[in-house]
Amino acid sequence: MSTTTITAAPNTGSASLGLAVPPFTPHAISVSLPTWRDNVGYEEGEKRVIDSMVSGYPRFFIHLTIRKLARICEQKFGVNGELCLLCPSKKIADHCRAFMLARLAQEGSNTPPHVRLVQYLICPENTPVESSSPQQARPHSSASIQCVELHIVLFPADIFPIAKQFWQHSGMGISSRLAEHCLSLLPDDLSRSQSPPQSPLPSSPTIPRAAFRAPNKHYSVKHTPKSPSLGEARPAAFVSQAQNNASDELSKDQSTYLEERYGRNLPLSAGAYAKRALRRRIAGVLLRDSSDDGPGGPSAGAQDAEVGPSSRGVQDVTEDDVYLFPTGMGAIWNAHQLALGARPPAKSVCFGFPYTDTLKILEKWGPGCHFLGHGLDSDIDTLEGILAAESASSPSTPPILALFTEFPSNPLLRCPNLSRLRALADKYDFLLVVDDTIGNFVNVEVLPYADIVVSSLSKIFSGDANAMGGSLVLNPKGRHYAALKAHMAVAYEDNFFTEDALFMERNSRDFAQRIKIIDSNTHAVCAFLHSRSQSSPSPPPLPAIKQVFYPAYITPENYAACRLPSGGFGGLFSLTFTSLAASEAFFDALPCHKGPSLGTNFTLACPYTILAHFYELPWAAQYGVEEGLVRISLGMEDQEWLLKCFGSALEAAEAVV
CATH class of the missing domain: 3.90.1150.10 (Aspartate Aminotransferase, domain 1)
Known part of the structure; x- marks a missing residue:
């Protein structure tokens, strides 16, 4: 039976300024900014707006639960006022540290700051140590709760904005549900004694910012804008007073009751089933996408579920060609990392005016990118000129690494001519990466044209705006499929927290x-x-x-x-x-x-x-x-x-x- 309620009665208005959207949702992924003046005030740092903010989009607004856990880690492991970011694996923490040092070097830092990593094994008291990755399931039985391995990036407070860029662009920080789970494993006196910091972080250099920076402004101090092609981001100030006064704040028991009452919880031991069901649903191989739950979890994820040729336009696609990530931007960041790891180095192309962080990823990792911001056929003519010139100067290597585009684009809803782009990719030997989040694979079929298709599952695939996730699909008919598949076999790690996957699976059934x-x-x-x-x-x-x-x-x-x-x-x-x-x-x-x-x-x-x-x-x-x-x-x-x-x-x- 479907778990999503079709809204017949209208919603008569927006939530109050600064509160979660949807209301009464502990892990909501939006925030209410109900008037034009509220949005402008948010960007300008107006106190009335800033003091009201208790929620935001997770890659920009660091959830209050994550802040609480971060403060505990800073007090436990930090020295000299260090701040931290929390990562789900050592590999991601290594990427974060490398990114910070590289960005600081580009900004001309003569003395690189000390950025260090700490591995924190969090176990409940009086429980035998059984280490697990954050994505593994946590059984409900307290006697068998597994420990969580958290990876902490510690750094001087004045470079927080640089660290925040990694959190924002990569989408690979820990989720609020993982932070909540970590706090549940800590002694009650420790977790209850901490509250989100109330004083602003130190001022720091301005940094490029991306779309939907609502949380950035929640943290912000005023600053002078930089290059219009990059924009700005601002340092954080943790605000807890509004949270204490929020009319829609729920106790943990209340929020748990609401989630379980409406059928959106499953035992965490069903995580493997949920992820398998998600991969099959995205691959389009389920012959009967049942909404029923089997003995171990969703029947769509059971070993004996009926599967067949893919309906994604390439019949050979299987669930093993689908990879899950904590966020949609995490899928894009990993697609770019995949291209950098599997192909010869070269600039990429951002085709069309994209959701901003896509452009930032292509600019800040690897050799850089060409930006063709209109995404019209005239830009394909320009692209052909770039490809011809690059090929002439270096005929032994592909002229570009990959072309990233959206179908349609956000916010102008423009669609590129994928047939022409595919022909150029074949002629000049580069990867074509298509983001189908806006079109979605119920409406459009883009996989036959692409080497890689990425999507934000946080959007219509989920619909309930209470869980983040992303997917990456490899086209088995693509000319570089074998190389891409081999690289993923070595490089991919599952950092999609089980509880987030469970919510995503239930949300996406209909x-x-x-x-x-x-x-x-x-x-x-x-x-x-x-x-x-x-x-x-x-x-x-x-x-x-x-x-x-x-x-x-x-x-x-x-x-x-x-x-x-x-x-x-x-x-x-x-x-x-x-x-x-x-x-x-x-x-x-x-x-x-x-x-x-x-x-x-x-x-x-x-x-x-x-x-x-x-x-x-x-x-x-x-x-x-x-x-x-x-x-x-x-x-x-x-x-x-x-x-x-x-x-x-x-x-x-x-x-x-």
Whole structure:
């Protein structure tokens, strides 16, 4: 039986400023910023907003549970005021340390700081030591609880912003559920005596920042912006007063009850089943994707589950070609690490205006990248010139390492011509990596064109906005499949915490059905808004909407080339307006949740450019990402109610034109 509730009754408004979205969710992955002024105030460090923040997107806002565990580790192992980041494995901690030292060297640091690693084996008291990796299951029996091996990166406090870049870009830090598990193994007097730090961290140099930096501002102090192509991030200040006063704060017993009451918990011993079910679901090999639970866990993950040829467009794909990661960005970071490890060194290409951290990964690891930010066919012409020039200068090696692109892109919903890109990849021998998060594999089929497909499972695959995850799929028909597979056999480690995987598996059982409802809702709302826009064949006399960015209207021929016969156009769209005042009026009047993230079962909106590129607005604008752009992820609410909501918001926008 499906575990996701289809929302028939509308959500009448957003949560209060700074609280979790969804409300009453201990591991929520969004935060409420209900007005345009709240979002601007967030970016400007307005005290009213900062003091209200108790949640945020996990790669940018370090969860309060993780902060609590970090403070314990700092007091136990730190010296001279050292701070720390918490990693799920030694390999990730090594990557973090190497990244920090490399970035500091690039910034001209004459005396490299002492960045050190500590391995911390956390065991419950009076329990025989049985070491385990963080991703292994924790049985409910207290007598058989396994220890957790935590890897701590300690460093001087003034370089925290550099460490935070690794946390943000790689997406490979520990999850809040893993931190909660670690705290449960510590003595009660130790875990209860600690609370998140309340004083700000020391000031530090500004650093590049990425989309949805809501948590960054929660930590922040004011700073001077740097290069518009990079943006900024700011150091952290831990705020706990708002958490203590939050109206939606739940006790541990209450939150556990809610999760278990609605069927979203399974014994952690079922973790292997859940991960196998996830890999099979993503590979498209399940002949019957049952929502039932078997004796050991989800029946879709049982050894005797019925599987067959893949439905992903490449029949040879199996569950063994699917790799799971703690976050979607973790999948992208690992795809880039895979390319660097398996192929000759060269610059990569970022094709199209991407979710910001993808560009940061390609810039900060390896030889760098070429950025073709429009993602149109004219950029493919430019790409051909780059490839020809690089090949002429070095004919013995591939001209580029890999090309990364989104299908469609976030937030402009543009789709590249994958057929042309595939032809160039074959001709010039580079990898083609496609992020299908926005399109999703119920609607589009991109794997036949790609060597690697990455996706954020945190979005519509989950839908409930209470778990993070990512996937990477190798195309067994790709010319470099053998080399990529061999490298993954040596390099891959499973850092997807079991409890996060359990939630993700339960959430995703009915994702195909949810997508159909969301596709239908979005198509209806976009048709209405498009008819009232400046780009409509019959625009109103004084339109408030300039353009609707939606795959049915933006590069439709490229989307159609990969659209499945029964596929829709997805649940994401963006709007630009004829004035900034119209943008603000529309956003403020829209009665839905407002905050970062997308692909939720409920409608979620944000002023994307304000959140993602506040200190680089002119740079973003040159690629069509305007200051007043509003991005909306449609949910499963009643369609007629949604049309009324958007109609009233549009009236508010038109009133100020």
